[in-house]
Amino acid sequence: MDEKPLLSVIMPVHAGEAWIAATLDSLADEPAGDLEVLVIDSSPTGATAAIVERFAHRLPLRLLERRDLGPWQTKTNLGVELAAADHVCILHQDDLWLPDRVAAARRWLADAPEVGLHLAPTAVIDRHGRRVGRWNCPLPADEVLGAQFLLERLLVQNFVSVPAPIFARTAWLACGGMDEKLWYTADWDIWAKLAVAAPVIYHDEITTAFRVHGSSLTVTGSRDASEFQSQMQIVLERHLPRLPASSRRWVEPAARASISVNVSLAAASGGDLKALVRAARAVLSLGPRGTRRYLRDSRLRERVTCRLRAKWTGAF
Structure with a gap:
């Protein structure tokens, strides 16, 4: 990659054959010149990696097959450490990007360069990709939010959907990344840590989709x-x-x-x-x-x- 990408997309995957083609399709539908897509695959077989490799001509992919890394939190921490961009987001194997995600990211980062965590709502979809709702954050839009304001609301309930946020890589590394012992609430914990580490802003703009299905964590x-x-x-x-x-x-x-x-x-x-x-x-x-x-x-x-x-x- 000749120039530093705008955004690194970290994809921790495991046995993702059922979903990952649709997920990568949603990425490939966006302008890819500003992206780095880092897939860290711990699958026991090569089936998921084979699907990922089919997208190598459509996306700026880096595929790491790491069967020694089980939890998605461990793979995500490694991905952030390896990321080439200053800003990073996470995309799980069963979630999606929606049209204009890259344009929105470019605008958010340009308009608020001092912000370390950009939050946003996300669409909720079922296993077939049909919309069943909207996942909001109970926050005012387009205002830089202080740590106390955000924590007062976030500690009541984790209202941040993993595919939506974009965060500064330096802020993530400074606060120690995800606690890998928290197999269920590591994302909640990292949003709280980032809220203290850097300014936060909420954009009332849906650019991702979170999939609900019976086999999800x-x-x-x-x-x-x-x-x-x-x-x-x-x-x-x-x-x-x-x-x-x-x-x-x-x-x-x-x-x-x-x-x-x-x-x-x-x-x-x-x-x-x-x-x-x-x-x-x-x-x-x-x-x-x-x-x-x-x-x-x-x-x-x-x-x-x-x-x-x-x-x-x-x-x-």
Whole structure:
């Protein structure tokens, strides 16, 4: 690559034969001259790599076959370390880019060069690629946001969809990258760390799609209730002390209620319908004002609605 790319796209993949062709197609539909696409593949066979190699004439690809690297967090950290661009994003093997992603990235970076983390909403799609909703962030658009403002909302619920953000490579490296011990909440943790490390801005512009399906980590990882709960509590307890006491007084009850709701919803999805009663009690315990804040920051309605739509269409 003769010139430094605008953006490095890190793709941690594993046994991605079912999805990765569509994902790479979505990248190839965009202008590729400003990109570096770094695929780190830990698959046990060469089937995924063979699909990736078919795109070598359409994309500026670097393929690393690393069967020794299991977790996606480990592969992502390596990818960021190896990235040639100053700005980086992550794209999982089952997610997509939408038209004008590159144009939006170029505009975001030019308009706010001081920002270390660019956030955005994303479309939610089912396993067949049909839109079932929109994943928003409860943030004002086009304003540089301080760490306290963002953490007060982010600690209630992780509202950042992995394919949407663009971040400064130096900020990621400075805050230590992803905690590889957090197999479920490493993305939540890194957004909180980046919020403290550098200014953040939210763009109300959808340029990516997040796929919901029954074999995703989002679904399978929540089946062990105690471990699922522990993963969320680690992030909360790690970052809550960063807030002043005046904020912690209302953020902590909402965040702990949110964890309880998430665990209850996972149990209900597995057939324990009594868990829905526990979820309702957790929310109502916050009182009217706390409940309104929780519903704003948790995006509970849209999260549940997207998954229900995918199930109703038989495409979850």
